[in-house]
Amino acid sequence: MDWENLPYAEKKRLRSAMTVLAPVVFAPVVLIVAVLLYIQVFQAVNFRRRAEENRTQTIIRLAPRGLVYDRTGKIIADNRPCVKAFYYPFEAQESRHTEGMYDLFPDMGSTLVAAVRSKRVSALCDEMTREQLFRVVALRHRIPEISVATEYRRRYPDGVLFAHVLGYVSAITAQEFRTLKNRNYHVQDYSGKTGVERVYEQYLRGTNGAVVTEIDAKGVAQRVIRDVEPVPGHEVHTTLDTRLQYAARSMLASSGYRGGVVGVDPRNGAVRVLVSYPDFDPNGFVATVVQGGGRTPGGVSSKPEFNRAIMGAYAPGSIVKPVFLLAGLQEERIAPGRRVECLGGMQVGNRFFHCWHRAGHGMLSAVDALRESCDVLFYQLGLSLGPDGLERWIRMFGAGDRTGIDLPFEVPGSCHGRRWKQARVKIPWFDGDTANLSIGQGYLSMSVIQMAVMTAALANRGTLWRPFVVDRVVDRHGEVVLRNSGERIGFIKAEDRHWQVVEQAMVEVIERGTGMAARVPGIVLAGKTGTSQNPHGPDHALFICYGPIIPGEVPELALAVMVEHGLRGGGIAARISNGVFRTLVDETYQADRVPPKDLAGGVYGD
Incomplete structure (x- = not known):
């Protein structure tokens, strides 16, 4: 066909036909090129892998x-x-x-x-x-x-x-x-x-x-x-200490009670002890030829996999009294020499709030009140500080927030004050709520690890450390790829003389107060007993302790013990603390040989 000699009309008709047919001809070509590009370039790795898998x-x-x-x-x-x-x-x-x-x-x-x-x-x-x-x-x-x-x-x-x-x-x-x-x-x-x-x-x-x-x-x-x-x-x-871990676990298991024990180094937050009982044998979950289910004889009802040390939250009871005594001293709401009379309780609003010692303690100074765990002085101190003051001080010691320990499933506990109650419960805050909070009850709960961190802050006089279990991770060539060191997450500022009064009172708790069952001959310890009120059964026993106390040095260990349904903190809980600190200072001491009946001994106070 001679294109040059074609009439104009014919050329126009052919051009129109080519315009219509061009997409029909070129579209498949473009599609084929696109598919080839997709297969050869974008899916090359995938098809190469599939081909390798077939081979x-x-x-x-x-x-x-x-x-x-x-x-x-x-x-x-x-x-x-x-x-x-x-x-x-x-x-x-x-x-x-x-x-x-x-x-x-x-x-x-x-x-x-x-x-x-x-x-x-x-x-x-x-x-x-x-x-x-x-x-x-x-x-x-x-x-x-x-x-x-x-x-x-x-x-x-x-x-x-x-x-x-x-x-x-x-x-x-x-x-x-x-x-x-x-x-x-x-x-x-x-x-x-x-x-x-x-x-x-x-x-x-x-x-x-x-x-x-x-x-x-x-x-x-x-x-x-x-x-x-x-x-x-x-x-x-x-950072774990096998000897201390064994002592704590042996004594808690021998007591026959459920509970948790946590020991922290007040110098940097390193966790030395972390025990929860009942427990389980982790080998049972790994064994391919199963030899039992990995649970304790207590079965599902005892919840052996529930970590009471970091997953349970309990009213801290009287173990928070050292914190509130420090608050009262620092804010000049009480003087060390001031004496208060305990007649077995006091009237707060339209309700009479009893002291744990119903017969009354008589005339007491601030140090005496902490030693005997007198509730009346702390009712008065709490009312003087007010609900906002109590909440502020206990939060400074870590209540209401997760510690950030490098273990999963930690609970934050609770620390609810006046504003929270008015916003959530829709009823006003009463003086009775303040009285309850001043002795560690009411809208306050803490995990055992929080109690240990609080105790460590009392021991080192104000530094709140983030607790950690792993010190370092080392690869197969000996290179350190991760190192955990002490991380300061808070600081409580108070005069040294006030810290000294609180420590003196906590020492007397163990030397001649409600915590004498925790006393270890040859070393000085500071502690506090506590009772966590339990609406579902017998009360829980609590005990905090730190030591050994050496002038000019930060104590080596801060310990928190919680025994479910253990009643008073001066009994089983204090005895477990005794065994751990004996193990710390005496390499020949064998905590597993303490008869179970001896764990119930000691002075029973709040």
Whole structure:
């Protein structure tokens, strides 16, 4: 066709036709180019991976978790060897050998049959028994298609001792796998569920290894093309003291009561002791051949997995009286030498508020009142400070806020004052509420870890430390990748002479007051007894203590003890404190040999 000689009308008609047909012709071309670009560029990695998966089969080898140490270097969490059996079809001999395997390993029967039929590398069992291992080794020449490999499972050498602070690991659930698969977790992986194991999972978890085999078009394994060794996780060094932990746990368990004990170093906030009882054996959650459910004989009703040290909140009772005495001294609402008469109670509004000692204490100074835990003086002091003053001072010591300890599921407790009640409960604040708050009852609750942090602040005279369990994390090359040091989260400013009065009174609590059961010969301790009112049953016993007190030095340990239904703090709770501090200063002392009947001894005060 001679385009130049065509009439104008014909050219116009052809141009119109080409305009209409061009999209029809070029659209498929553009679409094909776009699809090729998508496949070859944007999905190249995905298709390459899928192609590799079609060509290979991967058996994951779980990495050993990092070791965990106490403050002295003693291992408190390690790994035990776990032998697994694998079927390698490319090692198979004549059919008679394969048939003979069913007789040799009847307990692996169904798994073995499936492996032989699939002709793929398969794990025959998650953990071989000793008898199975000996049988495989002895008959290796007859069954070359079965091989063994060693992996590692988490082990807690001390069993229940560190259950609530270390936590435990177990196999990830289907729901967890959907969340974790993008972080290189495998469906067979284990992960930390509670405690240090959960919080420091990214450091404790190692890098899994793998056995990669080449398979043909029918899925039959041909050869091993890569065997990658797993890399262990990092080492975690804690601040925990095994001897003190054992003493606290032994005495609390011997008492027969539920409760919690927390010990903190007032010099930096390092946690030396963290016990909750009832407890559980974390090994029971890891064992692939289950030997019990990991629970104590108390069963579900005793809630052994509930960490009473950081997850429970209790009215602190009289253990807050040192805080309010310091507040009264600092704000000049009371003088150390001022004497108050206790007649067994006092009238507040239209209600008579009793002292715990109904017969009355007689004439008392501020130091005497703290030593005997007289409620009347603190009713008067609380009314003088007012609800806002009480709330402000107890909040300065950490009430109502989480401490920030490096453990999961910590509760903040509660510290509700006048404004909260008016806004939430819609009724006014009464003087009776102030009287209740002044002795640690009413709208106030604290966890045991909060009580320990408060005690540490009394011991070091004003510094509120964030408690921490892990001191440092060290990689396999010996390099420190994480270090926790003391973090100051608050400071209570008060004159040194007022701190001295409060400490003198707390020393007298133990020397000749309601806490004499906690007295340890040869060292000076300061403490305070308390009773947490419980509307659902017998009251809870509370005791705080710090020491040893050496002039010019910050005490080494601040301790908080809570015994559910233990009644008065001067009994069981004070006895447990006695055992912990005896262990601290006497390496020969054995707290587990204290008869249970002796735990109930001592002076019973509020």
